[in-house]
Amino acid sequence: MTIQLLRSSVANTYSRFPVTLVRGEGCKVWDDKGKEYLDFAAGIAVCSLGHCHPAVTEAIARQAGTLVHVSNLYWTVPQLEVAHLLTENSFADRVFFCNSGAESIEGALKLARKHCHENRGPDCYDVICLEGSFHGRTLATIAATGQPIFQQGFEPMPSGFMHVPHNSITALKLAAGRRTAAILIEPVQGEGGVRPVSDEFLLTAREICDRLGALLMFDEVQVGMGRTGTLFAYEQTPVIPDVICLAKALGNGFPIGAVLAKEKVMSHLSPGSHASTFGGNPVSCAAAKVVIETLTSPGFLDSVKEMGTHLKKGLESLADKYPKAILEVRGRGLIQAIEFREPVPELASKLLEEGFLVLLNQKKILRLVPPLIVTKTEIDAMLTAIENNI
Ligand SMILES: Cc1ncc(COP(=O)(O)O)c(C=O)c1O
Structure with missing residues (x-):
């Protein structure tokens, strides 16, 4: 069967480009006809160390030959090592592992509700989100997403989500109240068109959360893991959030997500309250360990x-x-x-x-998110290509 015929077996949920990619190395990928592409999409901000980074490939292969999966009924060494690396390099004390960005946001939303219910009562569950934001494609994460187009046809939305205009401090102050469980922010909106959130807005959000006992949660699924030039995007803001969500580049293409929080917050998720069969799987953690060690190398x-x-x-x-x-x-x-x-x-x-x-x-x-190993020559080639098409 030809590749063209096989395409009809896949759910038609993406408008794909008419190419089939078969190989990648560094900042380049090749299609099934042998054509080479310079990749400034990086699997949508995922392959940050470049395609098939030798140390990541080696770690995945070695772990695949040692132990692939046992579930979270048991401890595994790669998961412990990644949790240690993430907490050692951030404000957080604890990590919940999952498999994707949406799943990490879901985890954070559940954490926010549990934290609020247990500290302030069951009618406290509102999450304030930003217009233009993107948080994933599950029901709760499209409800959190501040772009109505992603919600259309899937109503009714889960309740408890409010949206304020990007960087509108007045609207944020008006929206916040007794029922606010969390404020969820992408420090730089990715899918929304690469829009950084202002320092003033973040400081106001921090002040509101402190006053109400709500959680300031950063969605760093796209902009975490070195993308903005620091390991985490919050490091370039004047605030420290209570929770950050990671995925995408954490495994350099091997699926893994994570929710990071301080002990006093994460302690609200007790055994049995939240889980993920594959979360923190040994192979994905073997990849993530190399990613973090490389990003934090001198x-x-x-x-x-x-x-x-x-x-x-x-x-x-x-x-x-x-x-x-x-x-x-x-x-x-x-x-x-x-x-x-x-x-x-x-x-x-x-x-x-x-x-x-x-x-x-x-x-x-036009959004450019090349692998973080991109060179000046590759950047210049991309700039010339863009200029030729203006
Ligand atoms: C900021 C942000 N959050 C969440 C997600 C959802 O991640 P995933 O597609 O891995 O579920 C994305 C995906 O693009 C994202 O950019």
Whole structure:
């Protein structure tokens, strides 16, 4: 059977590009015809150490030959090691492991409700989220997501979610109250078009949570794990959240998610209250261990910052050169975007034809999230390709 015929067996939930990718190495992938692509999508901000990073591949292969799965009825060494690395490098004392971004947000939402119920009573369950946010595709996470398009056709939504305009301190103050269990924020909105949340907004959110006894929760699924130039995005903000959610780059492509919190918060999830069969599986943790060790190795994050600055400067000079086409450049570290004034729906397809993979949001925001090992030469090649298509 040809690959074309086999495609009809897969649920039609994605508008896929008409290519089949078969191999990857570093910042490049190849399709089944042998065509090479420079990958600035990185599996949607996942393959941060590049495709098939030798140490990750070796760790996965070694663990696959040792112990693949036993469930969380028992301790496993890779899970303990990753929990230690994550807590040692963050504000958190405890980690709940799961398999994806949506599952980590679900875990955080359940944690927020339990924390609030036990501290402040059962009618305290509202989670304040931001317009334009994206938190996943399960029912609770689409309810948290601040983009109605993801909710359409799936109503009724689970209750207890409120949305305030991005960076609107007045709206946040008005929304918060006795029933607020948590405020959920992406420090830089990813799917929403690479929009950083202001320091003032975050400080207000922190102050409200402290006053009410609510949790400040950061969705770092897309912008955590070195993407912004620090291991966690919260490190570049003036606040420390109570909870962070991770996934995507944590396993460099091997599925794993995590919820991180301080002991006094995570202690509200007691044995039996939350679980995941595969969460913290030995093979995914073997991959995550290499990822964290590499990201925290001397000089790695400095290079992410340097490459981020190089990319941003390049995009800004395109914005200066083409002010009629480009509205704005924004981002932090190696998550950068160009917002065009008019929709450019064909741009991602045109770049694909020329051998470049990019992400396009809302038909006019070009989002670039290359592997964090990207070089200046690769960035310059991408900038030239974009300029050729403006
Ligand atoms: C900020 C954010 N949160 C949550 C998710 C959901 O992650 P997953 O697709 O792994 O469920 C995403 C996915 O793009 C994301 O960008």
